[in-house]
Amino acid sequence: MKKGIIVSEKYWQFDYGRNHPVRTIRIKLAFELMKEMKVISQDEIYEPELASPEDLLVFHTKEYLEALRREKPDPAFNLGNEENPAIPGIFELCLLTAGGTLKATDLALNGGIFFNLGGGMHHAKKDKAYGFCYVNDIIVAIERARKKVEKVLYLDFDAHHCDAVQEMYYETDRVLVVSIHQEGIFPNTGKVDELGSGKGYGYNINIPLPRYAEDEDVLFVFEKLIIPVIKRFEPEIIFIQAGIDAHKDDPLSSLYLTTGIYEKMGELLSEFNGIPMVITGGGGYDIINVARIWTIFWASITGQTIEDWLPQWFMRISIMEGYEGPGIRDIPSWSGSKNSIKRDIKEKVDFLKRNLPF
Numbered sequence: 001m002k003k004g005i006i007v008s009e010k011y012w013q014f015d016y017g018r019n020h021p022v023r024t025i026r027i028k029l030a031f032e033l034m035k036e037m038k039v040i041s042q043d044e045i046y047e048p049e050l051a052s053p054e055d056l057l058v059f060h061t062k063e064y065l066e067a068l069r070r071e072k073p074d075p076a077f078n079l080g081n082e083e084n085p086a087i088p089g090i091f092e093l094c095l096l097t098a099g100g101t102l103k104a105t106d107l108a109l110n111g112g113i114f115f116n117l118g119g120g121m122h123h124a125k126k127d128k129a130y131g132f133c134y135v136n137d138i139i140v141a142i143e144r145a146r147k148k149v150e151k152v153l154y155l156d157f158d159a160h161h162c163d164a165v166q167e168m169y170y171e172t173d174r175v176l177v178v179s180i181h182q183e184g185i186f187p188n189t190g191k192v193d194e195l196g197s198g199k200g201y202g203y204n205i206n207i208p209l210p211r212y213a214e215d216e217d218v219l220f221v222f223e224k225l226i227i228p229v230i231k232r233f234e235p236e237i238i239f240i241q242a243g244i245d246a247h248k249d250d251p252l253s254s255l256y257l258t259t260g261i262y263e264k265m266g267e268l269l270s271e272f273n274g275i276p277m278v279i280t281g282g283g284g285y286d287i288i289n290v291a292r293i294w295t296i297f298w299a300s301i302t303g304q305t306i307e308d309w310l311p312q313w314f315m316r317i318s319i320m321e322g323y324e325g326p327g328i329r330d331i332p333s334w335s336g337s338k339n340s341i342k343r344d345i346k347e348k349v350d351f352l353k354r355n356l357p358f
């Protein structure tokens with residue numbers, strides 16, 4: 001199986017500002033750890049190219065792209081606030097990030113699995129920046145793939161719902177959108193009864209998790225619903241938004257996932273390795289967890305095993321960041337997830353099973 005990582009130094013040379021939750025150094029840390037743990041080799045590393053305006057115009061409006069290119073605050077496009085700073089370099093970063101997911105898609109369509117560490121901007125709207133996202137590399141890349149294939153699966157396990165991707169594909173049965181996220185947090189969409197409309201009814205699946213849901217709750221959803229649904233849908237390409245902000249220590253959510261479930265999800269999804277696969281990054285606001293979890297997830301989805309250790313240089317940074325675990329994996333722990341959480345999730349899964357047309 002061919003595989004590769006798409007990454008550029010420019011991903012972490014950009015700085016969103018001192019008080020912004022996104023710390024781009026997380027991508028460098030993840031990339032260095034993946035190399036150190038030997039889950040990628042030198043000939044599996046690809047540089048992204050800049051996406052062209054034509055690539056972006058399949059989704060974004062010309063007016064918005066022009067405003068973004070100016071890199072100046074513009075409230076009409078939600079640019080230049082605390083959430084979406086408009087600072088020099090942002091336009092080029094967006095082109096590069098989208099170019100990275102396009103590259104992953106082109107490579108995957110020839111067979112294999114490719115991970116753009118900088119991608120996953122699932123909140124970016126066609127005419128405005130939203131939730132730290134400016135250009136929707138996911139939609140741009142899915143549209144590229146749809147020139148070659150009919151049926152696309154998009155799976156998103158970021159703690160936040162993929163509102164923009166859902167909106168884009170709400171009325172089609174050709175792109176199945178599946179999202180597992182925390183309920184009641186930004187952007188407040190992604191309810192279980194948002195099932196799609198018209199021809200797209202049943203092709204939009206949301207599993208909102210209550211606070212403190214933990215590994216075994218997500219495993220239940222994967223085994224009972226997500227894996228069987230993927231099998232029945234028979235996608236020709238799979239996109240995965242691998243935000244890791246549902247981890248128990250992430251400052252932007254209140255779920256209670258550990259590295260264990262990310263490793264397990266990778267294992268379960270590796271069953272689909274014959275199908276072209278594109279993975280993007282996503283949320284993750286604890287830089288040590290981003291590096292640990294992307295390394296673990298990449299290893300497991302590509303069928304590689306890794307030892308439970310961390311290199312000295314990584315340990316030193318970890319301790320400064322407040323993580324003192326001995327290895328790359330979390331020590332198993334539980335939130336004490338209550339029966340009410342289990343019942344809530346089971347009811348949602350049962351509701352979806354009754355309402356899905358396939």
Ligand SMILES: [Zn+2]
Nearest residue numbers: 158159160283
């Ligand atoms: Zn997120």
